[in-house]
Amino acid sequence: FRGLVAETSARSTKRPLEKQIVIGRGADMRTLLVRVGAVRADDEITGFVVTFDDVSDLLSAQRKAAWADVARRIAHEIKNPLTPIQLSAERLRRRYLKQVVDDRQIFQSCIDTIIRQVESIGQMVDEFSQFARMPSPVFRRENLSDLCRQAVFLHRGSHTHIVYDVAIPDPALYASCDGRQISQSITNLLLNAADAIEGRLGDDLPVGRIALRLRTDGGEITIVVEDNGVGLPVHDRDSLTEPYVTSREAGTGLGLAIVRKIMEDHKGRLLLEDAENGGARVSLVLPERAVENDPAVPQEGERGQIYGA
Ligand SMILES: Nc1ncnc2c1ncn2[C@@H]1O[C@H](COP(=O)(O)OP(=O)(O)O)[C@@H](O)[C@H]1O
Ligand SMILES: [Mg+2]
Incomplete structure (x- = not known):
C-alpha cells in the first residue's frame, strides 16, 4: 500500500492511480479496486484520496459467464463425434464378433472398452454443459x-x-x-x-x-x-x-x-x-x-x- 502512495506521488499526471489488490486469507479472499489520487496545491502534495471498491462479485460473475460460454461450445464440439464412434464400435461387434477366430476375447474387450469410455466421456460432457447452462426451473x-x-x-x-x-x-x-x-x-x-x-x-x-x-x-x-x-x-x-x-x-x-x-x-x-x-x-x-x-x-x-x- 505504501508502494501505491509512493507511485502516486511520483506521477506527474492528475489521474488517480488504479490497481486491483487481493486481500483476505484462505477461502475468504476479496478483490478490491483501489484508486489513489494525490491532492495537490501549487504542485505540492497535500494529501491523498483513497477509494476502495469491492469488485469480487463482479469479477466472479464475469468469469462464470465466460466459462459457461466456453463450456457450452466445447461440450457441443466433443459430443458430436461421440455418437458415430459408439455406433461404429457396436456395429463392428455385431458384424465381426462371429468371424473373429483368434483372440476373440481381446476383440470383445477392446470394443467394450471403447463403448464404455465413450459413454463416460459423453456423461462428463453432459455434466459440464448442464452445469454451464442450468436454466431456471419450470414448475x-x-x-x-x-x-x-x-x-x-x-x-x-x-x-x-x-x-x-x-x-x-x-x-x-x-x-x-x-x-x-x-x-x-x-x-x-x-x-x-x-x-x-x-x-x-x-x-x-x-x-x-x-x-x-x-x-x-x-x-x-x-x-x-x-x-x-x-x-x-x-x-x-x-x-x-x-x-x-x-x-x-x-x-x-x-x-x-x-x-x-x-x-x-x-x-x-x-x-x-x-x-x-x-x-x-x-x-x-x-x-x-x-x-x-x-x-x-x-x-x-x-x-x-x-x-x-
Ligand atoms: N454415493 C456416494 N458414495 C461415496 N461418495 C460419494 C457419493 N456421492 C458423492 N460422493 C463423493 O462426492 C464427490 C463429488 O461428487 P460429484 O459432485 O458427483 O462429482 P464426481 O462424481 O464427478 O466425483 C465424489 O467424488 C465422491 O467423493
Ligand atoms: Mg458424480
Missing part, C-alpha cells in the same frame, strides 16, 4: 413416483451387476417441480452410487446394492438414494457439493453441484449422510409447498417455508 405438476421409476429403469439397463431396490408408495406422489431437473438430480445420485460401488477394492465383495425410496410425511417429500459403496469421504464433506470437488480420477465434481443448485432453486435441501452399512445415503428433500397430492388444490399460492440448501 409443473409432476408424478414423482414415475420420475423415480424411470430413472432407476434407465440405470438398471446400464448397470446390470448392481441390484436396484425401489420403494415407491402407492398411490402415486405428485409435486410441483421441474420434472426434467428432478430426474437429472436423481440420475446424478444414482450415478454417484454406482461409481461408489465400482470404487470398492478387494475380492469377495458383497453384491452392489442401490436402494431408492420415495416418501412423504404429508409435509416434505424425500427421495433417498442409498448404496453399499465406498462411503462418503470423511474430510471436507461440506465441500462435496462445490463444483470441481471430486475424489474420483475420472470425476468432474459437478454432479452434486448441479443437484445442489437444483435443490436451491426448488427451495429444497440436499442431505449427505452415512448409511448404516458403510455406504452413502443421499437425500433430496422437497419443501412442503411442492407437495401436491390432490389435483384439486391449485399449485400456486402462498409460499411455504423456505428451506436452506
Whole structure:
C-alpha cells in the first residue's frame, strides 16, 4: 500500500492511480479496486484520496459467464463425434464378433472398452454443459413416483451387476417441480452410487446394492438414494457439493453441484449422510409447498417455508 502512495506521488499526471489488490486469507479472499489520487496545491502534495471498491462479485460473475460460454461450445464440439464412434464400435461387434477366430476375447474387450469410455466421456460432457447452462426451473405438476421409476429403469439397463431396490408408495406422489431437473438430480445420485460401488477394492465383495425410496410425511417429500459403496469421504464433506470437488480420477465434481443448485432453486435441501452399512445415503428433500397430492388444490399460492440448501 505504501508502494501505491509512493507511485502516486511520483506521477506527474492528475489521474488517480488504479490497481486491483487481493486481500483476505484462505477461502475468504476479496478483490478490491483501489484508486489513489494525490491532492495537490501549487504542485505540492497535500494529501491523498483513497477509494476502495469491492469488485469480487463482479469479477466472479464475469468469469462464470465466460466459462459457461466456453463450456457450452466445447461440450457441443466433443459430443458430436461421440455418437458415430459408439455406433461404429457396436456395429463392428455385431458384424465381426462371429468371424473373429483368434483372440476373440481381446476383440470383445477392446470394443467394450471403447463403448464404455465413450459413454463416460459423453456423461462428463453432459455434466459440464448442464452445469454451464442450468436454466431456471419450470414448475409443473409432476408424478414423482414415475420420475423415480424411470430413472432407476434407465440405470438398471446400464448397470446390470448392481441390484436396484425401489420403494415407491402407492398411490402415486405428485409435486410441483421441474420434472426434467428432478430426474437429472436423481440420475446424478444414482450415478454417484454406482461409481461408489465400482470404487470398492478387494475380492469377495458383497453384491452392489442401490436402494431408492420415495416418501412423504404429508409435509416434505424425500427421495433417498442409498448404496453399499465406498462411503462418503470423511474430510471436507461440506465441500462435496462445490463444483470441481471430486475424489474420483475420472470425476468432474459437478454432479452434486448441479443437484445442489437444483435443490436451491426448488427451495429444497440436499442431505449427505452415512448409511448404516458403510455406504452413502443421499437425500433430496422437497419443501412442503411442492407437495401436491390432490389435483384439486391449485399449485400456486402462498409460499411455504423456505428451506436452506
Ligand atoms: N454415493 C456416494 N458414495 C461415496 N461418495 C460419494 C457419493 N456421492 C458423492 N460422493 C463423493 O462426492 C464427490 C463429488 O461428487 P460429484 O459432485 O458427483 O462429482 P464426481 O462424481 O464427478 O466425483 C465424489 O467424488 C465422491 O467423493
Ligand atoms: Mg458424480
